[in-house]
Amino acid sequence: MSINRREFLKIAGASTLFGLTGTAAVEEILRTNADAAVLKGPNALNAKRWAMTIDVNKIRSEEEYRKITHACHSIHNVPDIGNKKDEIKWIWEEEYENSFPGLSDEFVPDHIKHKPFLLLCNHCAKPPCVRVCPTKATFKRPDGIVAMDYHRCIGCRFCMAACPFGARSFNWRDPRPFIKEENKEFPTRMKGVVEKCTFCSERLARGQKPACVEASNGALTFGDLEDPNSEVRHVLSTHYALRRKPDLGTGPSVYYVIGGGTEHA
Amino acid sequence: MLEKALTGSKRYWTWITFLLAFIVAGVLAYLHQFDYGLGVTGMSRDVSWGFYISQFTFLVGVAASAVMLVIPYYLHDYKKYGKIVILGEFLAIAAVTMCILFIFVDLGQPMRVMNVILHPTPNSILFWDATVLNGYLFINLIVGWTTLTADRKGTPPPQWVKPFIYLSIPWAVSIHTVTAFLYAGLPGRHFWLTAVMAARFLASAFASGPSLLILLCLIVRKVSKFDPGREAIQSLGKTVTYAMFANVFLLGLEFFTAFYSQIPGHMHAFQYLYAGIDGYSKLVPLMWTSTILAVFALIMLVNPNTRRKEGMLALACVSVFISLWIDKGFGLVVGGFVPNPFERITEYWPSLPESLVTLGIWSIGFLILTILYKIAIAVRERTASWPELH
Incomplete structure (x- = not known):
């Protein structure tokens, strides 16, 4: 059936x-x-391993940050519950020392130290959340995206304990009353399941880049990490970039460009 | 044999009614949680496991401890345990049932629990934990029931049950090892990422389980004509002593590694649990209570003069049990989530509905235990005057 x-x-x-x-x-x-x-539609974007770069110097104002997170949360029906305990978020801001624990020290320049960093699911090459899920409700697609089946998730939250990046949220209560304007083209979730960023797999299937990338004015790039000619590879070959907690070996696919590029425009 | 649980003194029925009252309260609280979602608990995005999973973890240990009677009795022919090995097996049944219930109430979508079987996922430790827990329940039901039935008839247990008895020994070790692996294999949770986790789990299990068993033996002797035997209780006391020392030793190893290496991530959870960080110190009084009780219990246990006095031994056992309940049934799970992956602190404390559900499940466990013990005692009282069978 x-x-x-x-x-x-x-x-x-x-x-x-x-x-x-x-x-x-x-x-x-x-x-x-x-x-x-x-x-996938006929114009779908394809890759062997999707990845993202975030140039932290290119996002300058609080307004720009909000535009990016809002682009994501509004189209994905992410509820705004209004308290920290029940909070659900797919992409959000944290300060440098909270984004990169262990890398912070007192002499980090102020513009980095107090710079908000955009955090989201890293779509790891070796995702611990996928490893621990007892029902394969969270799984890795051939294009590297760590996806979820909200209908199979039993809500055990093992994936939340396993994720070193705090990328996952749980629906502690019915989220639907807290969705301001529902996007009818994307599913809402029910209480008792885990959710997170999908790298906009539904948009990629239609040939569009992720919503956050589109809203970022060029600060975020998106592409195939295994294609040497992709935009992300171009950024990574010309800029110094960090990944969160690379020592854990999960292979995050989100890169943070910290310094300026070697390239002259 | 179940009919033996249907007749009892007024005291017996008062106790049953008392447990039923808590069970009803627990069921009502659970219905509320089922309706609203797990938001009725104290858990949050940052501390995403709480009381339920901690109780489960603690009780797996209590269940595994039956092996501390099975090994001496069946492998070393230590006859003094002949009369009480059934009490250990029945305790295991009650404890595993509680474990399964605690996992169930922790699920966000409990109606989908069968997905674990419909989509078996061998790379998930939770899949294996469900497998070994149900297996252990099954083994103990078979062994407990068969041996008791044989006892009632005055015959030795049938030969076919022997393999199950032997199987129960490695199986008991497996349930707690697999439970430790739930935690010990997660990258980024420094507090849990330790190779001695399974060893520490087993050590604390073999201290907390037998200490509960000693208390139960003392109660059984008081409320019935069945005497588990002074020597059996004393031997269990020695098991508790060794296991508790092993547990404290292993905990000491954790402290050494964290604080001598001075690696911040490894120190954080200990600092939070025992001293508090930035004024966040909800668990500090509990952890120190656990520590003081552990030290007190060890002093009482290691000294033969106090250990041999049953009143003192009982006091030590209560201390061991509470100490380990705090350590494993609270601190271990919550500590792993604090600080969170962003090195921010979110504290956790169980809510009222969560506490009621928890109490309800403990009451279900004690109800099962009471009924099973009632049957075992009835059989034992009848055969007490018979000569030793095995």
Whole structure:
């Protein structure tokens, strides 16, 4: 029965993505089940291993930060519950010393020390969250994205204990009343499941870059880490970049460009 | 044999009613949690496991401790344990049942629990933990029930049950090792990332389980005509002594590694638990209570003059049990989450509904234990005058 349902959803999802249909019924199904239905469209972006660079010097104002996090949270129906205990976040700001514990010292220049860093799921090459999940509800896709099936997650939160980056949030209560403006094209979640950044797999399937990248005015780049000609590889070959907690061996795919580039424009 | 649990003194029924009251309160609190979500607990994005998982961890140890009776009795033919080995096995059944319940109430989507079986995932330690826990429950049910039935009939236990008895020994070690692996294999949680975790779990298990068993033996002797035997209790007391020393030693090793190496990540959780960080010190009084009780218990236990007095031994056992409950049933799990991956501190304290659910499950455990012990005692009282069978 579940296979039939899933097959149906794939077809329904694909039809919507191709723009062949847009009936209210399909939208209603998509609203709650779209994650099972991310199927690539004809213009889909593909990669062997998706990665991101974040140039911390290119994001200058609080407003710019908010624009980026809002772009993500609004399209993904991330609720704003308003208290720290129940908080759900996919991308957010932390100071340098909290982003890179152990790398901080008192002589770090002020513009770095008090610079907010954008944090999100690192889509690790060897994700501990995937290793510990007892139901394969969180899994690694062939393109390197660490994805989730919200319908299979039993809410054991082993992945939250395993993630060294604090990237995962749990729905401690029904999130739906706290979604300001619901995006009908992306599923909402229910209480009792874990969620996190998806590297916008649903947008990649339509040929669009992640929402945060699009909203970043060039501060964030996105591309295939295994393609030497990709934008991220270009940035990484010309700038000095850090990853969070690389010593743990999880292989984070998000790079933070700290210094200026060697390149002259 | 179950019918033996249906007749009892007024005191017996008062105790059962008392437990049922807590169970009802626990069920009601759980229904509230089921409806609202796990937000009714004190857990948060930063401390994402709390009381439930800590109780589970602690009780796996209590369950595993049955092996401290099984090994001397079945492998070394230590006859003094003949009468009480069943008490250890039945304690294991009650404890494992509580473990399974504690995992269940901790799930955000409990209706999906069968996904663990529908989508078996051998790379997940939780998958193995579910497997070994259910296996251990099954083994102890078979062994406990068969040996007791045989006893009632006055015959030796059937030969086919022997392999299960021997299997229960490595299996008991496995349940606590696998439970330790839940924690000890996670990158970035320095407090848990230690090779001695499983060893420490076993040491604390073999101290807390047998100390509870001693207390239960003393209670059994008081409320029934069945005497577990002074010598058996004294031998268990020695087990508690050795295991508690081993546990404190292993904890000492953790302190050495953290503080001699001076690696901040390794020191943080200890600093938070025993001294507090930046004024966050909710667990400090508890951890020091645990420490003081441990020292007190060790003094009482290591001195033969106090250990041999049953009242003193009982006091030491209560101390050991509470000390280890705080250490493992609270500090170990919460400490692993503080500070969080951003080196910020979020504190945890169980909420009222969470405490009621927890009390409810403990009451279910004690109810199972009471019923099983009632049956075992009824059989033992009848056969007490018979000559030794094995």
